[in-house]
Amino acid sequence: MSEFEQGRSLSPRGPIALMSRFYKYVLPEVRNCLHLWRKDAEGIPDPELRKQALASLETKQFHCEGGGVYAAGNLPMRHILIPLIVAYQTISDYLDNLCDRSTSLDPEDFRLLHQSMLDAITPGAEPVNYYALRSEQNDGGYLHRLVLTCQNMISRLPGYMSAASEIHDLAELYTDLQVYKHIRPELREAALKEWWEENRSRAPQLYWNEFAAATGSTLGVFMLFLASCDSRLTKPDVSLIRSGYFPHLCCLHIMLDYLIDQEEDRTGGDLNFCNYYDNTDIMLNRIASIVEWARKDVRNIPETPLHRMVIEGLLALYLSDPKVSEQREVRSVSRRLMKRSPLTRLFFLVNSRWIRKHLY
Numbered sequence: 339m340s341e342f343e344q345g346r347s348l349s350p351r352g353p354i355a356l357m358s359r360f361y362k363y364v365l366p367e368v369r370n371c372l373h374l375w376r377k378d379a380e381g382i383p384d385p386e387l388r389k390q391a392l393a394s395l396e397t398k399q400f401h402c403e404g405g406g407v408y409a410a411g412n413l414p415m416r417h418i419l420i421p422l423i424v425a426y427q428t429i430s431d432y433l434d435n436l437c438d439r440s441t442s443l444d445p446e447d448f449r450l451l452h453q454s455m456l457d458a459i460t461p462g463a464e465p466v467n468y469y470a471l472r473s474e475q476n477d478g479g480y481l482h483r484l485v486l487t488c489q490n491m492i493s494r495l496p497g498y499m500s501a502a503s504e505i506h507d508l509a510e511l512y513t514d515l516q517v518y519k520h521i522r523p524e525l526r527e528a529a530l531k532e533w534w535e536e537n538r539s540r541a542p543q544l545y546w547n548e549f550a551a552a553t554g555s556t557l558g559v560f561m562l563f564l565a566s567c568d569s570r571l572t573k574p575d576v577s578l579i580r581s582g583y584f585p586h587l588c589c590l591h592i593m594l595d596y597l598i599d600q601e602e603d604r605t606g607g608d609l610n611f612c613n614y615y616d617n618t619d620i621m622l623n624r625i626a627s628i629v630e631w632a633r634k635d636v637r638n639i640p641e642t643p644l645h646r647m648v649i650e651g652l653l654a655l656y657l658s659d660p661k662v663s664e665q666r667e668v669r670s671v672s673r674r675l676m677k678r679s680p681l682t683r684l685f686f687l688v689n690s691r692w693i694r695k696h697l698y
């Protein structure tokens with residue numbers, strides 16, 4: 339009987355164990371997957387699709403590397419989790435680029451593109467022409483291969499059927515966000531607020547911009563992939579895990595992502611969910627509250643130490659980004675958020691800096 343079947347935890351208990359798994363297994367294996375997708379993307383016939391696919395792999399590599407942390411939660415299953423997380427995150431990053439750089443502002447086009455993410459997590463779903471509503475269409479099968487890779491990996495997760503509907507729900511929220519976030523700029527805020535009105539009972543403590551941020555994180559889905567490695571996973575387990583991640587931990591993740599892009603987005607006139615507070619102090623207090631809510635939520639799910647480390651890791655990873663020191667206001671928010679940081683966070687901070695300096 340395996341360690342897993344005996345019910346013993348496979349999850350790292352502390353930051354040193356987590357980082358050693360990250361360096362030894364996760365980082366090299368994620369990079370290997372990314373290398374294979376890069377080779378694949380180089381063969382995309384349409385020059386614009388090729389450019390966006392390669393750009394997403396180039397500039398958003400850390401999304402897959404960070405997401406790969408979930409494979410450290412079950413090393414024996416990493417041969418499934420890593421290709422799955424990399425393929426799913428790569429679809430999301432590629433489509434985000436296509437929507438951002440799109441000449442069309444057509445919500446139906448964005449929805450059809452993102453149907454690929456829903457198909458990726460639906461075993462047996464038949465891929466369609468996701469580019470049917472735009473002019474660039476010939477990716478040589480790149481997006482289909484990403485979708486089929488996810489489906490193939492998911493079919494090897496023994497507990498997946500218990501998690502499927504919650505994963506679908508999170509992916510659908512992500513899809514809605516990507517549609518509303520990319521339509522005509524003057525319609526975006528109203529569309530996002532209307533959507534929040536319909537969904538606000540899911541996140542009663544969050545404002546509309548924070549709810550929208552929460553839906554933009556892929557971490558709830560990754561955590562449910564990890565949980566699906568357990569053949570004994572039940573639907574009540576899945577609900578518990580989902581509410582440990584969504585909305586607060588997911589919200590924290592994307593608010594940090596937007597925080598560090600604040601000035602860039604302000605200059606470019608891009609929507610940024612951190613720009614909807616009356617002043618910096620209010621934003622800081624909201625983020626600090628979200629950290630506390632996320633900490634409280636993960637206390638209710640098994641393997642709490644791993645999720646606590648994810649919270650500390652997110653703060654460390656994002657707030658150590660070189661973009662922080664280039665923005666006066668963000669630097670000050672970051673300093674205040676990092677005040678009285680626990681040792682675990684400082685340890686992840688040193689590691690994040692080290693990785694950026696030596697492994698990039």
Ligand SMILES: CC(C)=CCC/C(C)=C/CC/C(C)=C/CC/C(C)=C/CC/C(C)=C/CC/C(C)=C/CC/C(C)=C/COP(=O)(O)OP(=O)(O)O
Pocket residue numbers: 356357360400401402403404405407427434435438554555556557592595599609647648649650651652654655686687689690693694
């Ligand atoms: C450098 C490195 C990888 C270090 C990590 C090492 C480390 C310290 C590990 C241990 C600590 C730990 C547990 C860390 C947490 C890691 C983690 C879980 C990271 C998350 C990575 C991830 C999945 C990122 C994805 C982010 C995401 C989904 C972004 C898209 C969301 C979104 C809506 C973005 C905004 O889009 P847009 O406005 O269009 O802007 P851009 O196009 O510019 O993005």
